[in-house]
Amino acid sequence: MTQQTQQTPPADSTVQSARDSLATATPGRVTLRSLRKVYGDDASATPAVRDVDLDIEPGEFITLLGPSGCGKTTTLRMIAGFETPTAGEIRLDDDLLNKVAPNKRPMAMVFQSYALFPHLSVFDNVAYGLKLKKMPSARVTEEVETALTSMNLGPYRDRAPHQMSGGQQQRVALARALVMRPKVLLFDEPLSNLDAKLRVQMRGEIRRLQRRLGITTVFVTHDQDEAMTMSDRIVVMNVGVIEQVDTPEEIYRHPLSVFVADFIGRANFLDVDVQGIEDGSARVSVLGRQWTVPSHPEVEVDAPVTLLVRPESVRLSPTDGRAVTGSVGRVLSSMFYGESIEYDIETEAGNLVVSVADPHAHETFSPGDYLDVGFEEGRAWLMPVGDEPQ
Numbered sequence: 001m002t003q004q005t006q007q008t009p010p011a012d013s014t015v016q017s018a019r020d021s022l023a024t025a026t027p028g029r030v031t032l033r034s035l036r037k038v039y040g041d042d043a044s045a046t047p048a049v050r051d052v053d054l055d056i057e058p059g060e061f062i063t064l065l066g067p068s069g070c071g072k073t074t075t076l077r078m079i080a081g082f083e084t085p086t087a088g089e090i091r092l093d094d095d096l097l098n099k100v101a102p103n104k105r106p107m108a109m110v111f112q113s114y115a116l117f118p119h120l121s122v123f124d125n126v127a128y129g130l131k132l133k134k135m136p137s138a139r140v141t142e143e144v145e146t147a148l149t150s151m152n153l154g155p156y157r158d159r160a161p162h163q164m165s166g167g168q169q170q171r172v173a174l175a176r177a178l179v180m181r182p183k184v185l186l187f188d189e190p191l192s193n194l195d196a197k198l199r200v201q202m203r204g205e206i207r208r209l210q211r212r213l214g215i216t217t218v219f220v221t222h223d224q225d226e227a228m229t230m231s232d233r234i235v236v237m238n239v240g241v242i243e244q245v246d247t248p249e250e251i252y253r254h255p256l257s258v259f260v261a262d263f264i265g266r267a268n269f270l271d272v273d274v275q276g277i278e279d280g281s282a283r284v285s286v287l288g289r290q291w292t293v294p295s296h297p298e299v300e301v302d303a304p305v306t307l308l309v310r311p312e313s314v315r316l317s318p319t320d321g322r323a324v325t326g327s328v329g330r331v332l333s334s335m336f337y338g339e340s341i342e343y344d345i346e347t348e349a350g351n352l353v354v355s356v357a358d359p360h361a362h363e364t365f366s367p368g369d370y371l372d373v374g375f376e377e378g379r380a381w382l383m384p385v386g387d388e389p390q
């Protein structure tokens with residue numbers, strides 16, 4: 001049996017004061033202008049990133065989110081300097097970075113694979129960059145100890161990376177980034193290799209750390225929960241272009257495109273007839289009734305539209321109806337998740353996914369039941385069906 005050494009974790013206040021001493025005095029502002037990347041020599045090839053404009057505010061936690069191949073990693077690697085832009089500008093505060101080598105940019109990157117040196121101890125991994133900068137060794141020791149304490153890693157300083165769990169290795173990678181006191185912290189899918197529970201725990205840990213340090217942070221992920229729970233703002237990308245930049249709540253409630261509505265959270269799209277539009281709200285008819293719903297500024301009466309209704313905004317109640325027509329729908333299936341129950345409901349406007357929180361507080365329904373189906377008007381969102389980028 002292996003004997004577990006009981007390590008006394010440092011008091012929370014020790015960790016916090018180590019974090020405070022690493023806090024960023026001047027977080028950087030990152031500006032991307034018409035940023036473009038075409039891989040290879042063929043200028044007519046499809047760009048991986050197309051003319052991206054983005055302002056990342058000092059101290060902001062911004063996430064690049066999108067499906068595989070949408071260009072988020074390429075964008076991050078251009079900010080870091082690992083890829084050269086084909087066109088456009090990258091600025092940190094007022095400085096143009098395009099021609100600045102990665103190791104000369106005041107930025108640090110944390111990778112999915114941790115990228116630790118396997119033959120070096122935790123201490124030496126964290127010290128590596130400072131030694132390259134020829135910092136006097138007493139200062140190196142002091143700085144590394146502070147970074148290790150800030151990540152609760154003091155007791156592990158002499159271990160090799162392979163003697164640590166994935167989560168611990170990722171914290172070493174973070175300490176190694178922080179010790180350089182960067183103006184911008186970059187993360188490339190840093191939690192993908194961790195198991196589900198640890199991933200959730202690390203989200204909170206990274207976010208708290210980032211807030212405490214006040215450091216500008218660019219985080220790449222394809223996991224929408226990660227993006228929603230961690231970010232000040234999310235940049236949703238699709239085939240090399242930015243579809244929307246906004247707070248998680250705005251992106252969820254008021255997506256600017258069908259792609260964003262579908263990619264973030266779950267969505268029901270209803271075909272509706274539009275009767276009129278005024279001051280950001282529209283009168284529509286669907287499910288046998290008239291509704292007044294908030295509407296996207298670019299919706300026009302005669303142009304193609306769809307009504308977004310999130311699963312938790314659908315309202316169900318018993319009915320005497322016995323046919324799927326008008327407001328009457330029929331339960332196709334139900335799934336009990338403990339904290340919520342989910343139904344698939346057939347309606348004349350299409351099948352709806354419905355999520356009811358706290359099932360014990362509500363009447364539950366069974367497959368075959370007929371129900372009156374409605375939704376919370378104020379939480380629906382009428383949006384144009386535009387040309388999605390190819």
Ligand SMILES: Nc1ncnc2c1ncn2[C@@H]1O[C@H](COP(=O)(O)OP(=O)(O)OP(=O)(O)O)[C@@H](O)[C@H]1O
Nearest residue numbers: 039040048066067068069070071072073074075222
């Ligand atoms: N080194 C490369 N050479 C050629 N094409 C590349 C290279 N790296 C990426 N690409 C292409 O550029 C596009 C964008 O890739 P990128 O890795 O930026 O996307 P991503 O959104 O980060 O995807 P993932 O989540 O799968 O990493 C893809 O079509 C990809 O195949």
